[in-house]
Amino acid sequence: MLREEELKTFVDGTTRYFEVAAQQPATIGSPYLLEGEPAIHDYTGIINISGKREGVVYFTAPRAMLTVLLMKMQESDFSHDSMRDLVGEVANTISGNARRDFGHDFVISVPSVFAGDKPQIPQQPGARAFVIPIHWRSHSAKLVVSLT
Amino acid sequence: MSNAPDTVARRPVRLLIVDDSNIVRRRIERSQQFDDLQVVGTAANGFEALELARRTDPDLVTMDLTMPQMDGIECITQLVRLKPAVRILVISALADKATAVEAMERGANGFLDKPFTDRQLNEAIAELMY
Numbered sequence: 140m141l142r143e144e145e146l147k148t149f150v151d152g153t154t155r156y157f158e159v160a161a162q163q164p165a166t167i168g169s170p171y172l173l174e175g176e177p178a179i180h181d182y183t184g185i186i187n188i189s190g191k192r193e194g195v196v197y198f199t200a201p202r203a204m205l206t207v208l209l210m211k212m213q214e215s216d217f218s219h220d221s222m223r224d225l226v227g228e229v230a231n232t233i234s235g236n237a238r239r240d241f242g243h244d245f246v247i248s249v250p251s252v253f254a255g256d257k258p259q260i261p262q263q264p265g266a267r268a269f270v271i272p273i274h275w276r277s278h279s280a281k282l283v284v285s286l287t
Numbered sequence: 288m289s290n291a292p293d294t295v296a297r298r299p300v301r302l303l304i305v306d307d308s309n310i311v312r313r314r315i316e317r318s319q320q321f322d323d324l325q326v327v328g329t330a331a332n333g334f335e336a337l338e339l340a341r342r343t344d345p346d347l348v349t350m351d352l353t354m355p356q357m358d359g360i361e362c363i364t365q366l367v368r369l370k371p372a373v374r375i376l377v378i379s380a381l382a383d384k385a386t387a388v389e390a391m392e393r394g395a396n397g398f399l400d401k402p403f404t405d406r407q408l409n410e411a412i413a414e415l416m417y
Contacts, residue, residue, distance in 0.1 A: 159402040213317065214310060224310050228380075231353065232402060235380030242383065249353050 141269065141286050146170070149196055150271055152236030153282050156229045157275050161211040168272030168279070178270055178281050182222050183258050184230025184250045186237075191244040194263040194286035198229050204278035219254065227252045263287050299325040300416050303345035305336040305362065306378065307354040311401070315349055315378070318405040319412060333357025337365055345373060347416055350395065352379040352386065360393055367394035374415045378403065
């Protein structure tokens with residue numbers, strides 16, 4: 140069963156990216172349990188986790204949010220590659236935060252990045268998926284944590 | 288009486304930026320605020336970094352750790368053999384202590400967590416080079 144402090148590590152990794160890179164903090168909405176199809180936006184960074192826990196954590200964001208985030212970072216390249224790059228960096232930060240907090244109990248993969256609404260997200264049998272809405276400016280993304 | 292000039296021109300600090308993210312490479316290039324720091328190259332993986340280091344003779348390298356083809360830890364090991372005097376600032380999201388220790392043992396001189404602010408970047412560079 141996922142513990143609250145474990146969930147907090149993933150949430151903090153996500154909000155930290157916005158706070159530091161864009162100098163504007165993100166807020167989180169009320170978490171809920173995912174039922175049915177994965178909740179996916181335009182770009183998704185996925186981290187696979189094994190060891191003490193098994194499963195997947197992913198950050199998925201709409202293009203509009205990533206565009207504004209790039210602008211706040213003084214970027215002028217809003218290409219598809221830049222969007223992938225950015226969502227990968229957010230996922231990297233989530234992954235790094237988890238490594239720092241969990242140490243060797245968790246084996247955390249290098250993030251993989253997908254574009255489009257049908258990325259292949261590995262499902263762990265029996266794992267419940269928690270969805271944490273991430274609000275930043277007028278946009279919303281999702282952090283999904285699904286671990287056994 | 289000497290004809291030597293009053294001041295000796297100091298060679299700029301030559302910076303090589305290594306990161307597989309275009310966004311991060313541009314960020315470092317844009318955010319550094321030192322007049323005498325010159326970006327001599329940018330590389331997206333360890334192989335490119337070593338090739339550029341041979342050609343550009345950097346004084347300072349900012350080094351990501353998680354990169355395709357050759358990661359930062361392996362690149363640091365080879366870079367230190369190639370350019371023993373080079374200073375290496377690791378800039379990585381892998382913020383755990385074991386990773387930082389391993390990078391330092393291989394020859395890195397400093398460690399900066401991602402994401403970073405402009406101020407944090409400049410302080411980390413200043414600590415290594417000035």
